Amino acid sequence: xxxxxxxxxxxxxxxxxxxxxxxxxxxxxxxxxxxxxxxxxxxxxxxxxxxxxxxxxxxxxxxxxxxxxxxxxxxxxxxxxxxxxxxxxxxxxxxxxxxxxxxxxxxxxxxxxxxxxxxxxxxxxxxxxxxxxxxxxxxxxxxxxxxxxxxxxxxxxxxxxxxxxxxxxxxxxxxxxxxxxxxxxxxxxxxxxxxxxxxxxxxxxxxxxxxxxxxxxxxxxxxxxxxxxxxxxxxxxxxxxxxxxxxxxxxxxxxxxxxxxxxxxxxxxxxxxxxxxxxxxxxxxxxxxxxxxxxxxxxxxxxxxxxxxxxxxxxxxxxxxxxxxxxxxxxxxxxxxxxxxxxxxxxxxxxxxxxxxxxxxxxxxxxxxxxxxxxxxxxxxxxxxxxxxxx
Amino acid sequence: xxxxxxxxxxxxxxxxxxxxxxxxxxxxxxxxxxxxxxxxxxxxxxxxxxxxxxxxxxxxxxxxxxxxxxxxxxxxxxxxxxxxxxxxxxxxxxxxxxxxxxxxxxxxxxxxxxxxxxxxxxxxxxxxxxxxxxxxxxxxxxxxxxxxxxxxxxxxxxxxxxxxxxxxxxxxxxxxxxxxxxxxxxxxxxxxxxxxxxxxxxxxxxxxxxxxxxxxxxxxxxxxxxxxxxxxxxxxxxxxxxxxxxxxxxxxxxxxxxxxxxxxxxxxxxxxxxxxxxxxxxxxxxxxxxxxxxxxxxxxxxxxxxxxxxxxx
Numbered sequence: 001x002x003x004x005x006x007x008x009x010x011x012x013x014x015x016x017x018x019x020x021x022x023x024x025x026x027x028x029x030x031x032x033x034x035x036x037x038x039x040x041x042x043x044x045x046x047x048x049x050x051x052x053x054x055x056x057x058x059x060x061x062x063x064x065x066x067x068x069x070x071x072x073x074x075x076x077x078x079x080x081x082x083x084x085x086x087x088x089x090x091x092x093x094x095x096x097x098x099x100x101x102x103x104x105x106x107x108x109x110x111x112x113x114x115x116x117x118x119x120x121x122x123x124x125x126x127x128x129x130x131x132x133x134x135x136x137x138x139x140x141x142x143x144x145x146x147x148x149x150x151x152x153x154x155x156x157x158x159x160x161x162x163x164x165x166x167x168x169x170x171x172x173x174x175x176x177x178x179x180x181x182x183x184x185x186x187x188x189x190x191x192x193x194x195x196x197x198x199x200x201x202x203x204x205x206x207x208x209x210x211x212x213x214x215x216x217x218x219x220x221x222x223x224x225x226x227x228x229x230x231x232x233x234x235x236x237x238x239x240x241x242x243x244x245x246x247x248x249x250x251x252x253x254x255x256x257x258x259x260x261x262x263x264x265x266x267x268x269x270x271x272x273x274x275x276x277x278x279x280x281x282x283x284x285x286x287x288x289x290x291x292x293x294x295x296x297x298x299x300x301x302x303x304x305x306x307x308x309x310x311x312x313x314x315x316x317x318x319x320x321x322x323x324x325x326x327x328x329x330x331x332x333x334x335x336x337x338x339x340x341x342x343x344x345x346x347x348x349x350x351x352x353x354x355x356x357x358x359x360x361x362x363x364x365x366x367x368x369x370x371x372x373x374x375x376x377x378x379x380x381x382x383x384x385x386x387x388x389x390x391x
Numbered sequence: 392x393x394x395x396x397x398x399x400x401x402x403x404x405x406x407x408x409x410x411x412x413x414x415x416x417x418x419x420x421x422x423x424x425x426x427x428x429x430x431x432x433x434x435x436x437x438x439x440x441x442x443x444x445x446x447x448x449x450x451x452x453x454x455x456x457x458x459x460x461x462x463x464x465x466x467x468x469x470x471x472x473x474x475x476x477x478x479x480x481x482x483x484x485x486x487x488x489x490x491x492x493x494x495x496x497x498x499x500x501x502x503x504x505x506x507x508x509x510x511x512x513x514x515x516x517x518x519x520x521x522x523x524x525x526x527x528x529x530x531x532x533x534x535x536x537x538x539x540x541x542x543x544x545x546x547x548x549x550x551x552x553x554x555x556x557x558x559x560x561x562x563x564x565x566x567x568x569x570x571x572x573x574x575x576x577x578x579x580x581x582x583x584x585x586x587x588x589x590x591x592x593x594x595x596x597x598x599x600x601x602x603x604x605x606x607x608x609x610x611x612x613x614x615x616x617x618x619x620x621x622x623x624x625x626x627x628x629x630x631x632x633x634x635x636x637x638x639x640x641x642x643x644x645x646x647x648x649x650x651x652x653x654x655x656x657x658x659x660x661x662x663x664x665x666x667x668x669x670x671x672x673x674x675x676x677x678x679x680x681x682x683x684x685x686x687x688x689x690x691x692x693x694x695x696x697x698x699x700x701x702x703x704x
Contacts, residue, residue: 026407026539027591120556213478215560259408263442294647306644318633322626326634327648329622334651 009362010384013284014041017253019144019246020153020283024257025267029288033257033364034155035063036380038087043381045082046150049143051090063089063374070096072143077374087374088149094135101138105235111228120225137243144246253283258351260290260344265351272355282359286384287348289366291341294334303331393611393676393703396422398580399517400533400572402547402608405584406594407539410616412439414584414680415536416689417696421704423460427531428524431456432513434538434546436466444689463516467505470512478561506549511565514572540598547573547606576609583613585669587662587679596672612676612703613669618662619682622655631656678703 013020014037022034034050041048049072050063063075075087099116106112115121136156144152211219246252254275258268268285275282304310308327312318352361364383367376395401395418403415415431416439422429430453431440438448440462446454451470453463519529537543550570557563573579581602585595595613602608623631631652638649670677680699683692 028408209479213560214557214562217559218557218562221556263439266442294651295643299644299647303644303648308645308648312630312633313637316633316637318630319626322630323634326623326627326630326652329627330631330648330652330655333622333655334648337651 009360010037010040010284011044013037013253013255013360013362014044014046014151017251017283018149018151019140019249019252020151020255021140021156021247021252022153022255022257022286023156023271025264028257028259028264029364030257031155032377032380033255033286033288034153035089036377036384037255038089038151038153039077039374039377040381040384041151041153042077042085042087043079043081045085047084047086047088047148048151048153049088049090049149050153050155051092051139051143052155063377072148075374079378090139090143092136092139097135097139097142100142101135101236101239102232105232107231111231114228115225115232118221118225118228120221121229138239141239141243141246145242247280250281253281255284255286256282257286257288260287260347262347265347268351269354284360284362285351285355286362286364287344287351288364290344290348290363291337292365293341294338299331299335299338301335303327306331395580395582395611395700396425396427396532396704398532398578398609399530400513400535400579402535402537402543402579402581403584404537404543404581404598405540406586406591409584409586409591411584412437412443412536413692414582414614414616414696414700415534416440416443417693418582418700419460419462419532419534420457420690420693421697421700422532422534423457425704426459428529429460429532429534430516430530431460431462431534431536432516433462433464433536434509435542436464437536438464439536440464443692463512465509465512467509470508471505474508474511506546507553507562507566507569510546510549510569510573514569517572517578540594544598544601544605547602547608551606574607580609580611582611583673583675585613585615586617587615587665587669589665592665592669592672595669599673599675610675612678613673614700615666615669615677615679617682618666618679619655619659621659621663622652628656676703 020034020037022030022037024030031052034052038048038050069089069091070093072088072090075089077085077087102115102121103112106115136154140152140154143149256268256271258264265287272282272285300306308331310324311320312323348361348363362384364380367379401418403411403418405411412433419429419431433440440456441448441454441464444456444462446456448454449456449462449464451464451466451473453461455461513533513535516530516533520527521529538546550566550573553566554563554570557566583595583599585591599610599613602610635649635653638645666677666679678699680696683695
C-alpha cells in the first residue's frame with residue numbers, strides 16, 4: 001500500500017487537536033489506548049499529558065510507573081523523540097481538585113475556611129458519587145488551558161459512566177440555573193416560607209418532605225453547606241460553561257475505544273448516537289485487540305492435509321504419538337484463531353456499515369503480552385499511525 | 392467451604408471487561424436449575440442479560456430469561472423515582488416537585504442518592520413477598536451483576552456514608568437496613584471475578600483489600616475467568632520443543648502452527664504466574680473457568696462455567 005492511500009490514522013486524528021476524550025466500556029484497553037495516543041503525540045514533538053479519572057491505578061500500570069500520579073508527572077521515554085516532545089501522566093484526585101476550586105473561587109479567607117471545614121462538604125467532595133465526574137471536567141479544563149501541554153488525552157470511566165460524565169457539567173449548570181441551590185441555600189425556616197411563596201403548597205411540602213426524609217440536621221447541614229457554597233456559584237457556572245465550550249471546540253474530539261466483540265461494539269454504536277445527538281465531535285473509533293490473521297490464510301481441516309509431517313521427520317527426536325497429538329491440538333487452536341479473526345473483522349464491518357465512513361476506524365492487534373510499559377505502547381504506534389490490519 | 396446458594400444475595404464484582412455478567416448469568420442459571428427462583432439484578436441500566444439470553448430488554452420491571460430465572464435492569468433514576476414516590480405517598484406531589492427536574496439532579500449529586508437507592512432496590516428484591524410460594528418470598532436468590540471495581544466499592548460503601556451524614560430519619564433507617572443486609576454474612580456474599588492477567592489481578596487484589604478494610608461483606612472466593620488449560624505436558628511438551636526447532640526452517644502452515652503453539656504455551660505460563668500472584672495477594676479460594684467460544688445458545692456458553700462453579704454452589 002502506498003503512502004497516498006494509507007487510511008487516516010491517529011496522526012490525522014491528533015492534528016490540530018488539543019483535547020482527546022477516550023471513552024469506552026471497561027476492559028477494552030481504554031487506558032492503554034489513551035497512553036499510546038499521548039506517547040505518539042510526544043514522539044512527534046508535542047507536550048502530551050494523559051489524564052485518568054479511573055479510580056483504579058491503571059494508568060500507572062500502563063506506563064510502568066508505580067507512584068501515585070496526582071501531580072502531572074513526566075514519564076521518561078526511551079528512543080527517538082522529536083524536539084520538544086514530552087510525555088506526562090496524571091491521575092485525578094477529586095477531593096484535591098474540589099478543594100482547589102473552593103480556594104480559587106472563595107471570595108474571602110473566611111468563606112474558604114467555612115466551606116473546607118463543613119462536615120458536609122468533606123463528605124460530598126470525598127466519597128459521594130458524582131463529584132468525581134464534576135472534578136474530572138474541572139481538571140480537564142485546568143490542564144487543557146494552562147498552557148503547559150499541547151495535548152491532553154483524557155481516559156474516562158466506562159461508557160455508561162462516561163455518559164454521566166459528559167452530562168456532568170450540564171447537570172451542574174441545570175441544578176444551578178434552575179434554582180435548586182438558591183432555594184436550598186436559604187436558612188431552613190425562611191426557605192420553608194420562601195417555598196410557600198415561590199412554589200406554593202408544593203414547595204413547602206417538598207421542604208418538609210426532605211426534612212422528614214433525611215432528618216432536620218441534614219437539611220440544616222445542607223443549608224449551611226449550600227449557603228457558604230453559594231458564594232462560589234458564579235465561578236462554578238463560568239467553569240461549567242467553559243467545559244461545555246471546550247468539549248465542543250474544533251480542537252477537541254472524542255475517541256471511542258471498543259473491543260471487536262458484538263457487545264462492546266453495540267455500546268460503541270450507542271455512544272456514537274449519543275454524541276451525534278449532542279452535537280459532539282467523534283474523532284475516531286479505536287477497535288482494540290483485533291485478533292490477527294495468520295499469515296497463510298485459509299487452512300485445511302488437518303495439519304497433514306497442509307503438508308505437516310504426521311510423524312516426527314527424519315532427524316527430529318520426539319515421541320510419535322505425542323508429536324501427532326501436539327500438532328492436532330495446535331492445529332485446532334490455529335483454526336479457532338482464524339475463525340476468531342474473521343468474526344472480529346465481520347463485527348467491525350457491521351459497525352462501519354452502521355456508523356458510516358466519515359470517521360476513521362483504527363484497528364489495533366491483540367498483543368501477545370500485557371501492555372504495561374512504554375516499549376509495549378510503542379508497539380501499538382504503527383497501527384495508530386494508520387497502517388491497517390488487513391480487512 | 393463455599394456455599395454461594397445458601398445466601399440470599401450474591402454480589403459479583405471485578406474489573407471492567409473480566410466477564411462479571413457472564414459469571415452472573417452462569418450462577419443464576421445454575422441456581423434456577425436447582426429449583427431456586429432467581430433474579431439477576433443489573434446495575435446502571437445495562438441489558439446484558441437480555442443480550443446473553445437472546446431476548447428483548449427486560450427493563451426496570453424485569454423479565455423472564457428462562458423458567459425460574461429472571462433479570463431486572465436497575466436504572467438509578469427509575470430506582471430513585473420509585474423510592475421517592477413511595478416516601479411521598481402521592482405521585483401527584485412527586486410530579487409537582489420532581490417533575491420539573493430541578494431538585495432531583497441536585498439531590499442525586501449532593502447526597503449520592505442514586506447509588507444508595509440502586510442498592511436499596513436490590514434489598515427490595517430480597518424482601519419481595521409472594522404469598523403463593525411456600526417460602527412466602529418472591530426470590531430465593533438475587534445475583535447482582537455489580538458495576539466495575541471503583542463504582543462497586545463506592546456503591547457498597549454508600550450505606551455507611553449515608554448513615555454518617557444523616558444520623559436520623561427515614562433515609563438513615565433505609566441506609567441502615569441496606570448496610571445490615573450487605574454485612575450479614577448469612578444473607579449476603581461477594582464473589583470476585585478476574586482474568587489471569589496483570590491488571591485485573593492487581594485490581595482484584597486491591598479491591599479485596601479495600602473491602603476488608605472498609606465494608607465487612609463476606610468475601611467468598613474469586614472466579615478466574617478465561618483461563619486456558621495447560622496445552623502440553625510431558626512428551627507433548629518435548630514434541631512441541633522439537634517441532635518448534637524443526638518449523639524454524641520452514642514457512643507457511645508450519646510457521647503459523649509453531650507460532651500458535653508458542654502462544655498457547657506462553658499464555659498458559661503467564662496465566663499460571665498471575666493465578667499464583669492472585670492467590671498470594673487476595674488470600675481467597677480461586678476457581679478457574681475456561682475460555683469458551685461463544686455458541687448460539689446461552690447454555691453453550693454458560694453450562695461449562697456452571698460445571699466449574701459446581702463445588703462452590
